[in-house]
Amino acid sequence: AQTVTQSQPEMSVQEAETVTLSCTYDTSESDYYLFWYKQPPSRQMILVIRQEAYKQQNATENRFSVNFQKAAKSFSLKISDSQLGDAAMYFCAYRSGGTYKYIFGTGTRLKVLA
């Protein structure tokens, strides 16, 4: 069965600095998708970035980028120029291309220090 592991329960970063959140996954599939979601205190789930496994190029969305290492089954999220509004829980998620079922990691709580 596929699993998603986020080994950092909590991280802190100074405002304007860069932070990397780690995510590893286990799968025997070759066709899959990976996502990072942000959940601020409002508890609304917001998509941050997505990556298709067949794409070698790392996805980027403004200050957010991923380091996708397919062989290592690693999907880390880098946040550059951190802002106070980035403080939230961040969840990594996996979905096999053959199903509609998503598997979430346990989350990393990010604190941004002024």
Place this chain on the structure above:
Amino acid sequence: DGGITQSPKYLFRKEGQNVTLSCEQNLNHDAMYWYRQDPGQGLRLIYYSQIVNDFQKGDIAEGYSVSREKKESFPLTVTSAQKNPTAFYLCASSTGGTQPQHFGDGTRLSIL
């Protein structure tokens, strides 16, 4: 605007009572999902449905039931068999492919 509507925002359950959480989407998505989130925890899948009149159990289906009679609606019933129902419940939908899940704003269920 298209989106997912969960109601109510807050719900209280008495001992031995069944309660139903509503989830409606107007995104024309095929798949819908229910997740449970406990304080400081991740999302655990309760049930999901890929098409109308069909649904599959997730990791923690015991004490819950669902129906999918219409594409737009996927209500979740928390039965009296669920002994620890206090949690935050999130409904989501997706269309598959590279598209991510879209989430509702959640329902917080508490025991009276």
